Amino acid sequence: MNIKKETFKLTASVIAALIFMVLLVLFPRTPNFQLTTTVEMQEFGMMPFFQEYKANLTNFFTHVKEHKSLGGTRFSQTTVEQEVMRYYPKSLLVIALAFIISITLGLYKGIFDYKNKHSKKNFLGNGTTWLFQAIPDFFVVIIAFYLAFYYLPMGVIFSNKNWYSFAAPTILVTIYPMMYVARLTSASLLHQDGSDYIRTAFAKGNKIKQVIKGHILKNSLLDLVGHLPTIMIVVISNMLMVEYLTGYAGAGNRIFIALGGRQNNIGNGAGDIEAGLVIGFGLCFMATILIVHIVKLILLTRLSHKGA
Incomplete structure (x- = not known):
């Protein structure tokens, strides 16, 4: 693998994504001009x-x-950086746990699917x-809400007041992703x-568990590492x-409010968005994905050297 080429492609992708995000977020949404006649439209155009x-x-x-800051928020005494530091760590905990669990359990689930492809357990x-994979994610959330509402203490499970509030999300x-x-x-x-090497391993009397662990899984892990950024x-x-x-009090919930969702009486109006805050959270998400990209490159380099 050409590490320099991959690094250049990754850098170019990050720069392009940054530019696109800023241009998109700062795109005018509430024009402060009105053109009433065809003549005015032809004269002023765009x-x-x-x-x-x-x-x-x-x-x-x-x-x-000038201020070394991405700006303020709908709360006059709160900056973008303060809101990011308040909400993103909560989301990062969910992201990190979900990423690790989905890879670990997904790996075992994939092995189970392979081993039982021709059995009744398929x-x-x-x-x-x-x-x-076929059911929409929001439908799974709705089912979870239904079960929690009728059979479980929903106020305890989906409450933000408990230390384990991150568990359900x-x-x-x-x-x-699992x-x-x-x-x-x-x-x-x-x-x-x-x-051929799989058939040879079976011919030597190895069981399927031994073949998977000793031969097939190593190459599968290499394929999985290449998909780490996509999984993230x-x-x-x-x-x-x-x-x-x-309603989990994390960056995902807060970014919807910043985009104009779940309006309350605090703020400058339903048409306004907190552009600096959206960009701030966007930078955090991009940084997280970038770290996973770097980890992928490191792992692929080491695995390639071992394979050589």
């Missing part, structure tokens, strides 16, 4: 729009340069994997199933949805 867009960009970067294997966030990892693992194992993206996208639906 100039007022571009002037407002330019003003948004200029004001944002000027504030960053329904519990590939059947459940397919089912949870973590479980809900883990489900889809099945994604299981599908990757099972597909990788099946891809190697007919290889799936985890973060799930986290945004789950936090919003469950």
Whole structure:
């Protein structure tokens, strides 16, 4: 693997994503001009729009340069950095746990699916994997709410006041990426199933557990490492949805408020968004994915050297 080429591609992707995010967030949403006649529209064209867009960009970067801050929030005494430090660590706990659990359990689930592909247990294997991948994530959350409301103390499970408030969102966030990892693992194992060295291992009297552990799983882990950033993206996208639906006090829930959702009486109006805060959380998400990319490159480099 060409580490320099991969590093250059990763750097270019990060820069492009940063530029796109800032341009998108600062895009004018409430035009402060009105053109009432066709003559005025022909005369002015799109100039007022571009002037407002330019003003948004200029004001944002000027504030960053002068105040060394991404700006304020809807709360007059709170800065973007304070809100990020308040909410993102809570989401990062959910993200880290869901990422680790989904990889660990997904790996075992994928092995189970592979081992039982031709047995009656295939329904519990590939059947459940397919089912949870086919069901929309929000539907799983709705089912969890239904079960908690009728059979469990919902106020305790989904409350933000308890130290274990991260547990329920973590479980809900883990489900889809775990099945994604299981599908990757099972597909990788099946891809190697007919290889000569696999048939040779079986011919020597090795059981399927020994063949998987001693031969197939090593190559499957290499395939899995290549998908680590994708798994992290799936985890973060799930986290945004789950936090919003469950009301968990993390970055995912707060970013929806910053974008204009769940309006309250505090703020500048339903049409305003907290652009600096959206950019701040976006930078945190990108940094998390970037770290996973770097870990992927390191692991692939070491595994490639071992393979050589």
